[in-house]
Amino acid sequence: MSLINYASREINCKIVYYGPGLGGKTTNIKYIYSKISPGIRGKLISLATELDRTLFFDFLPVDVGNIKGFKTRFHLYTVPGQVYYNASRKLILKGVDGIIFVADSQIERFDDNIDSVENMKENLAVIGLSIIKLPFVIQYNKRDLPNISSLDKLESILNPMKVPYFEAVATQGIGVFDTLKACSKLVIRTLSR
Amino acid sequence: MPFESVNIFEQDFWEINENLEMLRKQANAESVLLIDKAGQLITSAGDVSEIDISSFASLSAADFAATSQLALLIGESEFNTLFHQGKKLSLYVSVISQSVILVVIFSQRTTLGLVRLKVNNSVKNLEMIFRRIFEKLGTVKEEKEQEFGEDFFEEADSEIDNLFT
Ligand SMILES: Nc1nc2c(ncn2[C@@H]2O[C@H](COP(=O)(O)OP(=O)(O)OP(=O)(O)O)[C@@H](O)[C@H]2O)c(=O)[nH]1
Ligand SMILES: [Mg+2]
Numbered sequence: 245m246s247l248i249n250y251a252s253r254e255i256n257c258k259i260v261y262y263g264p265g266l267g268g269k270t271t272n273i274k275y276i277y278s279k280i281s282p283g284i285r286g287k288l289i290s291l292a293t294e295l296d297r298t299l300f301f302d303f304l305p306v307d308v309g310n311i312k313g314f315k316t317r318f319h320l321y322t323v324p325g326q327v328y329y330n331a332s333r334k335l336i337l338k339g340v341d342g343i344i345f346v347a348d349s350q351i352e353r354f355d356d357n358i359d360s361v362e363n364m365k366e367n368l369a370v371i372g373l374s375i376i377k378l379p380f381v382i383q384y385n386k387r388d389l390p391n392i393s394s395l396d397k398l399e400s401i402l403n404p405m406k407v408p409y410f411e412a413v414a415t416q417g418i419g420v421f422d423t424l425k426a427c428s429k430l431v432i433r434t435l436s437r
Numbered sequence: 438m439p440f441e442s443v444n445i446f447e448q449d450f451w452e453i454n455e456n457l458e459m460l461r462k463q464a465n466a467e468s469v470l471l472i473d474k475a476g477q478l479i480t481s482a483g484d485v486s487e488i489d490i491s492s493f494a495s496l497s498a499a500d501f502a503a504t505s506q507l508a509l510l511i512g513e514s515e516f517n518t519l520f521h522q523g524k525k526l527s528l529y530v531s532v533i534s535q536s537v538i539l540v541v542i543f544s545q546r547t548t549l550g551l552v553r554l555k556v557n558n559s560v561k562n563l564e565m566i567f568r569r570i571f572e573k574l575g576t577v578k579e580e581k582e583q584e585f586g587e588d589f590f591e592e593a594d595s596e597i598d599n600l601f602t
Binding site for chain 1: 449451477480496585589590601
């Protein structure tokens with residue numbers, strides 16, 4: 245649930261990047277950080293291990309601007325994808341308004357994607373949420389690599405609800421903003437609910 | 438279920454602000470911040486212009502969330518307070534109505550004992566206010582629909598398009 249402050253007329257929404265370890269969540273958020281103007285974004289906070297794996301989360305606040313008198317801001321978070329860090333993932337999901345699932349397209353990571361989706365559903369259930377009701381988009385990342393599953397195969401298994409999906413090469417920024425835009429718009433539309 | 442984040446209305450907001458300002462004065466603290474459990478600042482009292490608020494709020498919530506989990510692991514339901522001591526500034530963190538985090542930033546102009554005492558008093562007041570807010574939340578759907586209609590969405594969409602290109 246987003247924070248709507250009617251007194252100071254601010255809206256803050258929380259978007260979480262979810263997905264298997266090494267899928268490219270942090271790469272997405274770092275690309276966004278590098279491309280949007282410093283005037284509208286805050287600091288990028290990365291709580292990571294020495295090997296650059298996300299330990300707790302990455303966090304980036306982005307000002308969308310003034311919409312009908314409401315100062316609107318998105319808070320972007322990534323979870324740590326490594327199976328081991330599930331306690332952290334649960335905590336980051338609290339108060340989530342929208343989810344971007346970053347799948348790793350590589351054939352050998354196919355099952356990790358499935359496991360991660362299942363894990364996401366379980367963790368949402370614990371806090372009384374369901375992916376069916378949340379703004380949700382999928383990003384098939386690493387499309388530049390040779391050993392990847394076909395889009396059809398990924399879609400048929402990972403996207404039974406037919407939510408919006410995007411092919412991406414996060415390291416080059418391809419698909420990164422399209423994914424974020426789609427999720428942001430869905431989140432804004434749930435504000436009246 | 439405790440709320441993860443909250444919508445605040447005008448009148449409650451001012452009352453909350455008054456409470457925070459009073460706490461800051463009585464505890465002789467530098468500043469007081471109120472943050473929801475999703476890591477977003479609700480409001481603050483005192484001079485916080487030197488602080489990167491978004492970072493501070495998200496890390497406070499993460500800190501509190503992590504500590505709460507530690508509590509569970511040793512069989513405590515929740516640690517109600519956290520204390521981080523620094524050379525110049527220290528933090529005293531407590532939870533209100535299981536859903537909002539109160540952070541007091543204080544220096545050596547005051548003492549932990551005084552801060553703790555004053556926080557305890559304020560927490561009671563703030564809990565009353567938040568209980569009222571949560572009760573109201575169930576009945577506000579209409580107002581939200583007026584505020585966030587189709588033209589709000591259109592404007593938001595175009596802002597989002599401009600921003601992320
Ligand atoms: N070839 C290729 N490599 C990518 C792409 N996106 C990310 N990577 C690489 O994949 C590795 C892992 O990326 P991260 O963004 O750290 O992955 P993560 O999902 O944040 O991983 P965790 O923090 O462990 O959950 C890095 O070496 C990236 O450079 C991509 O589109 N193509
Ligand atoms: Mg990461």
